[in-house]
Amino acid sequence: MNLHSRGQEGQVVWFTGLSGAGKTTLVSALEGKLLEEGRKVQILDGDLVRENLSKGLGFSKEDRDTNVRRIGFVAGLLAQHGVTVLVSAISPYRDTRDEVLAGYPRKLEVFVDASLETVTRRDVKGLYLKAIAGEIAHFTGVSDPYEAPLSPDLHLRTDRSSVSECVSKLLGALGVREAVGA
Amino acid sequence: MNLHSRGQEGQVVWFTGLSGAGKTTLVSALEGKLLEEGRKVQILDGDLVRENLSKGLGFSKEDRDTNVRRIGFVAGLLAQHGVTVLVSAISPYRDTRDEVLAGYPRKLEVFVDASLETVTRRDVKGLYLKAIAGEIAHFTGVSDPYEAPLSPDLHLRTDRSSVSECVSKLLGALGVREAVGA
Numbered sequence: 001m002n003l004h005s006r007g008q009e010g011q012v013v014w015f016t017g018l019s020g021a022g023k024t025t026l027v028s029a030l031e032g033k034l035l036e037e038g039r040k041v042q043i044l045d046g047d048l049v050r051e052n053l054s055k056g057l058g059f060s061k062e063d064r065d066t067n068v069r070r071i072g073f074v075a076g077l078l079a080q081h082g083v084t085v086l087v088s089a090i091s092p093y094r095d096t097r098d099e100v101l102a103g104y105p106r107k108l109e110v111f112v113d114a115s116l117e118t119v120t121r122r123d124v125k126g127l128y129l130k131a132i133a134g135e136i137a138h139f140t141g142v143s144d145p146y147e148a149p150l151s152p153d154l155h156l157r158t159d160r161s162s163v164s165e166c167v168s169k170l171l172g173a174l175g176v177r178e179a180v181g182a
Numbered sequence: 183m184n185l186h187s188r189g190q191e192g193q194v195v196w197f198t199g200l201s202g203a204g205k206t207t208l209v210s211a212l213e214g215k216l217l218e219e220g221r222k223v224q225i226l227d228g229d230l231v232r233e234n235l236s237k238g239l240g241f242s243k244e245d246r247d248t249n250v251r252r253i254g255f256v257a258g259l260l261a262q263h264g265v266t267v268l269v270s271a272i273s274p275y276r277d278t279r280d281e282v283l284a285g286y287p288r289k290l291e292v293f294v295d296a297s298l299e300t301v302t303r304r305d306v307k308g309l310y311l312k313a314i315a316g317e318i319a320h321f322t323g324v325s326d327p328y329e330a331p332l333s334p335d336l337h338l339r340t341d342r343s344s345v346s347e348c349v350s351k352l353l354g355a356l357g358v359r360e361a362v363g364a
Contacts, residue, residue: 040263042262042263052255053256069234073234073235074259077224078259081222081224081263
């Protein structure tokens with residue numbers, strides 16, 4: 001399959017959603033497609049950024065917001081230089097996401113959505129079950145809030161759509177046309 | 183004056199030196215020349231990074247090192263995408279600079295050097311005099327260490343050379359040829 005792209009300017013594609021909703025899977029699949037297109041792509045993963053930029057921060061609202069703003073700062077720098085930045089971060093608070101996204105001339109907010117039942121079933125480490133049992137504090141979606149986007153650019157239901165369906169929607173939203181049978 | 187460049191790969195140009203040594207002046211002047219060349223350039227200033235990535239960190243060795251590593255992480259990401267990153271940061275500890283710089287395939291360590299007498303004379307805020315009087319703790323070069331590079335790629339004496347002389351040396355080291363009389 002060949003892909004034909006429009007525009008090579010940088011932009012930020014911000015994936016928000018619960019742990020286990022499928023952010024990493026989608027971001028990895030999308031990265032592959034965009035690299036085939038010759039785009040410059042950088043994944044900024046919430047955990048990677050915590051390790052490199054936010055060690056010592058915890059999971060209070062203030063600390064989560066600080067982490068999200070730091071991801072946002074780095075994503076903005078990269079996008080300014082023509083990179084398509086794929087941010088994969090729970091980023092649970094709406095006001096902070098909105099604030100960070102407002103700073104980008106070109107961006108896409110992607111809500112990666114799956115039911116609590118689905119993410120719990122997918123969770124091989126059993127963290128959701130522990131959180132539901134009250135054993136993990138500040139666990140997003142259970143013992144800590146997750147504020148879904150009110151009007152995301154894309155709302156992907158990973159419990160109802162396949163990865164390739166979701167990636168097709170992402171490519172469409174990014175102006176990348178998939179050529180059929182080429 | 184026209185400039186002719188060789189190579190458009192990203193790299194990190196790391197300016198280390200005392201406050202007042204002239205890092206910001208050189209970085210700004212160099213940025214202008216590189217932009218004329220059509221290069222992608224990003225300045226990462228120690229203070230900017232403190233504001234956006236390291237708020238809450240102090241000036242202990244550990245905190246300074248953390249700040250330098252964060253700058254280093256972001257600089258590396260940008261350089262990977264073809265950006266010439268001009269880092270301007272006191273970055274006083276040799277081992278931490280060496281560790282960060284070792285992670286880049288293409289880099290230049292620039293020691294921006296001026297005597298304590300010179301930087302004190304340039305310091306309109308009088309911070310050096312206060313530090314010398316014992317009124318400011320952790321002031322690099324007076325009440326906190328500055329470990330000069332042992333073998334920097336460039337050693338610029340801003341108390342003996344003009345800005346344009348220093349910039350010429352930088353452009354030479356970056357493979358940018360200045361055309362005379364063009």
